[in-house]
Amino acid sequence: MQLPTIGVVGCGLMGSGIAEVFARAGCTVLVHEADATAAACGRDRIAASLRRAVSSGKLSREDADAASARIEIGTDLSALAPVRLCIEAVSEDEGIKIALFNELDQVVESGDAILASNTSSVPIMKLGTATSRPHQVIGMHFFNPVPVLPLVELVPSLLTSAEVEATVRGLAEGLLGKTVIRSPDRAGFVVNALLVPYLLSAIRMVESGFASPEEIDAGIVNGCAHPMGPLRLTDLIGVDTVAAIASSMYSEFKEPLYSPPPMLLRMVDAGLFGRKSGRGFYEYGSA
Numbered sequence: 001m002q003l004p005t006i007g008v009v010g011c012g013l014m015g016s017g018i019a020e021v022f023a024r025a026g027c028t029v030l031v032h033e034a035d036a037t038a039a040a041c042g043r044d045r046i047a048a049s050l051r052r053a054v055s056s057g058k059l060s061r062e063d064a065d066a067a068s069a070r071i072e073i074g075t076d077l078s079a080l081a082p083v084r085l086c087i088e089a090v091s092e093d094e095g096i097k098i099a100l101f102n103e104l105d106q107v108v109e110s111g112d113a114i115l116a117s118n119t120s121s122v123p124i125m126k127l128g129t130a131t132s133r134p135h136q137v138i139g140m141h142f143f144n145p146v147p148v149l150p151l152v153e154l155v156p157s158l159l160t161s162a163e164v165e166a167t168v169r170g171l172a173e174g175l176l177g178k179t180v181i182r183s184p185d186r187a188g189f190v191v192n193a194l195l196v197p198y199l200l201s202a203i204r205m206v207e208s209g210f211a212s213p214e215e216i217d218a219g220i221v222n223g224c225a226h227p228m229g230p231l232r233l234t235d236l237i238g239v240d241t242v243a244a245i246a247s248s249m250y251s252e253f254k255e256p257l258y259s260p261p262p263m264l265l266r267m268v269d270a271g272l273f274g275r276k277s278g279r280g281f282y283e284y285g286s287a
């Protein structure tokens with residue numbers, strides 16, 4: 001089988017993981033970042049993740065080197081012209097994503113190339129209608145860390161073609177070995193519709209002084225057998241990303257349980273983004 005050339009836009013927590021899994025599966029991956037500093041961070045993040053996979057025995061050094069050699073990271077969007085599938089993984093900002101889909105539609109040359117988004121909450125329909133090919137636009141929602149967590153939520157819009165959905169499902173399951181669930185095109189999809197109200201409830205508990213992050217996380221880890229508690233998980237996902245997802249869900253459903261608590265919004269204002277910035281509900285040695 002001829003493997004498709006993959007485009008990835010944004011090389012943060014998620015884009016770096018998405019680029020890595022496709023490269024490990026044998027694809028050439030062309031990554032676009034906003035600027036040279038972000039591109040260098042993305043390159044370092046992928047290298048660190050491949051090193052972890054080698055040292056834990058999940059990947060040979062040769063395979064890690066080969067995967068690394070298949071990834072090209074740059075800052076010129078037109079380099080993505082030859083891709084067959086492009087996955088957008090930039091910050092969770094509807095305006096940025098819509099503008100990007102409009103640009104990608106013009107840059108990606110093949111008329112039948114697929115434009116996918118890793119968004120957690122922006123309607124796929126809004127991204128599709130920013131292009132001339134809404135039937136070839138789909139949500140492909142990976143989970144963090146991408147090389148470790150098996151789930152992909154597949155989110156067709158009302159206009160996505162059945163053929164595109166089948167192709168993307170085939171790549172996620174067959175090429176990447178992921179477990180796929182299908183979600184309707186509603187802010188939060190299946191998993192975040194359940195997860196985000198839980199994270200926000202934990203933040204409200206901290207905000208009201210009901211319990212500390214340490215107490216809440218110890219309660220959930222030791223009492224419910226979750227691998228980590230909700231405050232540590234918020235730090236892992238990104239405080240800014242959780243706030244953005246909650247805001248989109250609140251704006252779609254107007255349900256108070258999705259409304260981001262003031263404490264979360266002030267943490268975003270302060271740049272306390274969690275693990276990736278070095279401080280969120282907890283402090284981390286290095287970002």
Ligand SMILES: NC(=O)c1ccc[n+]([C@@H]2O[C@H](COP(=O)([O-])OP(=O)(O)OC[C@H]3O[C@@H](n4cnc5c(N)ncnc54)[C@H](O)[C@@H]3O)[C@@H](O)[C@H]2O)c1
Nearest residue numbers: 010011012013014033034038089090091092119120144237
């Ligand atoms: N963090 C998670 O756990 C998680 C899980 C699933 C999905 N998502 C979704 O994945 C997407 C990315 O999230 P993340 O956690 O990787 O965020 P992040 O902040 O770690 O990375 C975002 C990256 O996008 C880059 N970027 C911003 N604008 C750009 C542009 N116009 N062109 C190119 N690059 C640009 C930034 O430089 C940054 O490197 C969001 O839509 C988010 O909702 C996140």
